[in-house]
Amino acid sequence: MYAKGQTVIGYMEQLAPKHLAEEWDNIGLQLGSLQKEITGVLVALDVNDNIVDEAIAQGCNLIIAHHAIIFRPLKGIQTETPMGKLYEKLIKNDIAVYISHTNLDVAEGGMNDWMAEALGIENGAPIKDIHTEQLSKLVVFVPKDHHQKVLDAILNAGAGWIGNYSHCSFNIEGYGTFIPREGSEPYIGEAGKMERAEEVRIETIVPLSIRNKVVQAMLKAHPYEEVAYDLYSMDLKGRSLGLGRVGKLKEPTTLGEFIETVKTGLKVDHVRVVGDLNRPIRKAAVMGGSGAKYYNSAIFKGADVLVTGDVDYHTAQDAYLAGISLIDPGHNAEKIMKEKVAGWIQGKLAEHKYGTAVYASQIDTEPFKFL
CATH class of the missing domain: 3.30.70.120 (Alpha-Beta Plaits)
Known part of the structure; x- marks a missing residue:
């Protein structure tokens, strides 16, 4: 017996309730219908042409993603444009797309808790309520x-x-x-x-x-x-x-040593770093996505280092002067959510004896190449 779309999303919203999302965010069902049986769910960080092909190959008619495919109101859909072609492909293959973004970031047991756990941050409290x-x-x-x-x-x-x-x-x-x-x-x-x-x-x-x-x-x-x-x-x-997590590390370390923890925990090959590699690190902060602007909040909470993506040049300069180190593993480090969300939903479906399959996407959606 397959689960209905609303049932699957009900489980997702137990993990990441919609009311936790920030006001500006665009979450929820963005394309398609949940009024159908779901044969398979593909959990992805982003939705692009390769992700849709993966969903089709796995027999999935629902994609749960972190990043929206529709963020601003659409004035029209032209199917000769890249995004228009993507929407057309999803519709023709009857694949619904549901987005869980800042609500998953904020939720207890969600994105930022997973990232904090991967970095050895204990009893993490929000950086920004x-x-x-x-x-x-x-x-x-x-x-x-x-x-x-x-x-x-x-x-x-x-x-x-x-x-x-x-x-x-x-x-x-x-x-x-x-x-x-x-x-x-x-x-x-x-x-x-x-x-x-x-x-x-x-x-x-x-x-x-x-x-x-x-x-x-x-x-x-x-x-x-x-x-x-x-x-x-x-x-x-x-x-x-709230957003991000800050707390003491299991063991004090140095910035240089902590970089290796970040690379291993978040499964990234390269990071950008601001700060002295010999600096002692006892308390660390992490924020999925683009969180560099919260470095002052991290300092206020006592963090020696902030791990977050999309750090721009001027913010890096300001953070350095303010005395906090930064580690930028890239926005794509949020890919940690794929296995975690898939495991959560699969567990709920199995508990209620549904036959709907759940897959964590194997497609790498990192747009940057490091040469």
């Missing part, structure tokens, strides 16, 4: 004999995180009163009679992004026909998510 989670407090009243079942459902759905602590809740025993009216089917009591039931009041924290999921899990586990619960908006903010 983009999104702070809004929190609600969930309060629900549960009969005592169903307390643990409902509590487990709520917490396992993702509620109850406070910093590095999970499954946080507060539980108070008491008595609830109610009269089941005509036509009701009460779990406890009889229609028309006042009932006094032993109940537990459960309180916990719920991020806005998963509030509906948590409430649905609670309602499914709760035995009552009509569930008494409240959701309170809170001024207290949750986790901050």
